[in-house]
Amino acid sequence: MTVNRHEIEHLYVHVPFCKSRCVYCDFYLELEKHGGVSAYVDALNREIHARFSTLKTDALKTPLHTVYFGGGTPSLLTASQVGEILQGIQAFQVFASDCEITFELNPDDAQSPLDAYLEAGINRFSVGVQSLSNDELKKLSRRHDAQTATQRIHDLAKCMGETANISVDLMYGIPTQSLASWQATVQEACDLPIQHISMYGLQLEAGTALETLAKKATKHYPLPSDDEHVTFYEWAVDYLAEHGFHRYEASNFAKEGFESRHNLAYWQQKNVLAFGPSAHGYVHPTRYSVPSNLKAYTAFSQVAEITEEAVVSDVERFENLLIFGLRLTQVGVKASTLKEACPSPALWRHVEGLLAEKIAQGQVEKRNDAYTLHPAWIPRMNSALCDFIGLDAPH
Ligand SMILES: C[S@@+](CC[C@H](N)C(=O)[O-])C[C@H]1O[C@@H](n2cnc3c(N)ncnc32)[C@H](O)[C@@H]1O
Ligand code: SF4
Incomplete structure (x- = not known):
């Protein structure tokens, strides 16, 4: 494979809002109730214009192959905001006819009817299911329950029909989770109309509420050991393989042809143009990040003010x-x-x-x-x- 040094074929948009912070999560985010979503969308549209304008036209000669809306919670945007953002991007670079356009969706909080997101251009969804045990979802302080998550996936599959391309995030190593309940989650997930699974071992991040709970309330928040993590993981790998989900990356499993093309681009160190507070991009030979600061982001006038760059050796x-x-x-x-x-x-x-x-x-x-x-x-x-x-x- 010849290393692609200049062309840009992949684009990421970070949406930093959540309705509440899950106890285990240390991502940069702003609570939606404090406002700022429409100011963010305005700033994002300005950033798209400004950042594309700094790029050499050579870099934009090829069409975009993937676009990914990640968060935070992208589903806190309306479909019309998503459509506006995609049109802003298309003004600078055409999309390949099979461009993969992924949207992270939390089960309980889509702002528009699901088919409106499809009309806006989304063709792949990544749903934050995490677990299909209500006790575990409560321990994680997720706002949805298992039934809401499965219903959401059935609704999505119905809307998308033959073009369904749905991924779910699942988590193992949850406090109190037993091997049996992890097995039940994986088995139920496999029976859903999905094509892809990302599987995360729960990491106890410094400064999170879960870290405090795990230290202070050990009885209610017992964490599985490293060996248990391995057992959970290995059981799932075998079960998923038997049910048509092959492992193509250490934590990612897909039915044939449904591997995430966007994530592959990251792993293969391709250029990825990134937008939004706390987004990370790479355009050879420079890695850049946008500061995790909504106030600074919405107030920027020159793109340099919101770009921290470093050359990757x-x-x-x-x-x-x-x-x-x-x-x-x-x-x-x-x-x-x-x-x-x-x-x-x-x-x-x-x-x-x-x-x-x-x-x-x-x-x-x-x-x-x-x-x-x-x-x-x-x-x-x-x-x-x-x-x-x-x-x-x-x-
Ligand atoms: C940052 S979230 C964004 C998607 C969406 N907001 C959600 O929660 O579903 C992406 C995924 O990261 C995983 N994640 C976040 N914090 C984690 C942690 N401390 N340990 C393991 N996985 C984590 C969750 O599975 C989550 O679905
Ligand atoms: S919804 Fe996702 S991004 Fe938001 S706090 Fe929970 S895990 Fe983190």
Whole structure:
């Protein structure tokens, strides 16, 4: 694969609003009840105009292949706001005829009827289900219950018909969650009319309400051990494989042809243009972020005021290609791609040697000239991948 250095084919929009903060979540967000959504949409439309205007026309010659609305809670936008945003983007760059346009939707809070989002251009939904146990949803302080989530998915599938492309987020390692209740969630999710599952092991983030609860109310918030996480994960991998969802990335499972093309672009270190407070973009060789500050965002006049940039060194980019590529359990990362991206022959010899050692230790596999993590090491991938972090500058 030739590394695509300049063209932009992927675009991300961050929507930083939520109705309430879930106890485990440490993402930057603003509570919707404090207002600011329409000022945000105005600023976003200005940012789209301003940021596109700074780009060389060469970068925009190819059509967009993916657009992703992530959050926060994108479903706190109305369909007409979403349509306006998409039209603003289309004024600068055409969409490929099969452009994947994903929208994260919380089960309880869509602002418009579902078919209105389809009319606005959305063709893939990612629904934050997390669990299908009401007790666990309460522990997570989610606002929806299991029935609301499943009903939402059936409604979406009905609206989308043959073009249905629906993903759900599920979480394991929830306080009090047993293997049996995790199994029930996965089994029920598999029976829903969905094509994709992202599976997250609950991380106890510093400063979250859950961290305090887990420390102070250990009896009510017992957390599964690391070994239990592995058991939960491995059971799900086998069950999902038997039910048509193949693992294509360590935490992502899809029916054939429904892999997230947007996330693949991130993992393969492609250029991604990003908009909205706390969004992160990459346009070779520069990584940039938009500050997590709604007030500053809505008041900007020059795009430079809301852009924090850093050049990604060739070594860092190579390291990211390797680490994220090894997690791609089906396609992996091609030796030829790595070699081409590697900034020096000496570093490539060093990394090839490391990869050969990992193959001998059974941590990495090489198939069709591509490297992937060995399935047995995926649940413990941090220890398998840490040797590839902080590679030396070119020798
Ligand atoms: C940041 S949310 C955005 C989507 C949407 N707001 C929602 O909650 O469904 C994306 C996903 O990240 C996952 N997530 C957030 N915080 C997490 C944590 N502390 N540990 C594991 N997964 C987490 C959740 O599964 C969530 O669906
Ligand atoms: S709805 Fe999503 S983004 Fe918002 S607080 Fe909950 S997990 Fe975080």
